[in-house]
Ligand SMILES: [Zn+2]
């Protein structure tokens with residue numbers, strides 16, 4: 001049973017959220033009652049609130065997260081683009097032979113590469129002269145020292161350099177991640193899988209009209225899939241000023257049943273540490289219910305990945321190969337997969353894991369076929385079925401009824417142009433001509 005306050009809150013928020021993007025929405029009460037479906041196992045794990053959280057959660061940042069933050073810093077940074085332009089301009093106009101030109105360009109542009117900025121020291125050494133200023137680059141020299149000298153010689157705005165230097169130091173100092181770790185099967189968490197205040201998105205984003213944002217609906221109805229995420233403790237995600245929800249700094253969809261725990265790809269970066277922590281929390285929740293499953297970690301390759309499913313390899317450690325069906329989601333199972341199996345279970349050679357659920361039309365509830373989810377029609381991904389999107393035709397004249405037009409409906413609900421309805425009544429003898 002879902003706690004009644006939780007249900008009430010979710011209905012209210014989902015109404016605000018979906019109606020903001022889709023005016024034809026049937027309403028959250030109807031939609032969630034019909035299509036929000038979780039297995040007994042998930043109900044047991046997360047309890048009536050369908051949500052567990054672990055505040056003040058601290059974890060050492062891994063290489064991937066620092067890499068991600070550094071890449072974010074370089075993206076659209078004014079100093080960086082000015083610097084690149086100045087370097088190109090300098091090498092193009094200075095009187096240099098082709099080889100020297102290339103060498104200097106490589107040296108100078110290397111200072112703003114992600115790897116160099118993370119290493120924080122210069123790999124190269126060289127004596128260069130820019131605009132009459134001699135600069136000595138030593139191996140092991142701090143990147144920001146070298147970059148300051150070069151930027152000064154190139155005549156760049158040094159205030160912009162300073163703010164870039166401060167941001168760079170900030171990224172290097174994020175050696176630990178802090179937040180609240182959450183495990184959730186709440187509709188708002190599926191809808192905001194890739195919408196947040198933490199500066200990252202994916203094709204699941206509603207706000208950016210991501211091509212696969214209708215896929216978020218498939219996870220609301222996925223019986224065994226939950227969302228694990230790191231919530232920003234300081235700020236919420238506020239999509240329109242009228243409603244807000246937890247902002248995800250990091251998230252991962254997790255499939256769990258008594259035989260398997262299968263984590264999906266994490267966004268915006270993979271973190272084995274976080275995934276393992278999530279699995280530990282899940283095991284603890286099971287233990288609280290006196291359930292002990294000997295989940296055992298397996299590391300394997302995905303040998304086949306198509307739009308609707310992926311297949312893993314059988315290994316010595318793992319007697320089973322998984323067929324992970326994810327036809328309504330964006331299938332991002334590729335490369336390596338770390339997952340857990342119940343070591344006591346006997347498996348058949350292939351096990352089918354249904355990672356996602358069904359996408360239902362937001363207006364009429366009909367099933368939207370997998371091939372259609374993610375299809376871009378008139379710039380809108382299909383979250384309303386083709387039938388509901390088709391133009392309404394007047395049965396009397398055969399013409400299109402404008403969506404904003406007033407209509408008259410007959411007993412079967414067929415809609416007519418107002419003029420056509422009157423003509424029809426006259427023609428059928430219900431109304432005298434001119435009698436209105
Ligand atoms: Zn429909």
Ligand SMILES: [Zn+2]
Pocket residue numbers: 394395396397398399416417420
């Ligand atoms: Zn008509």
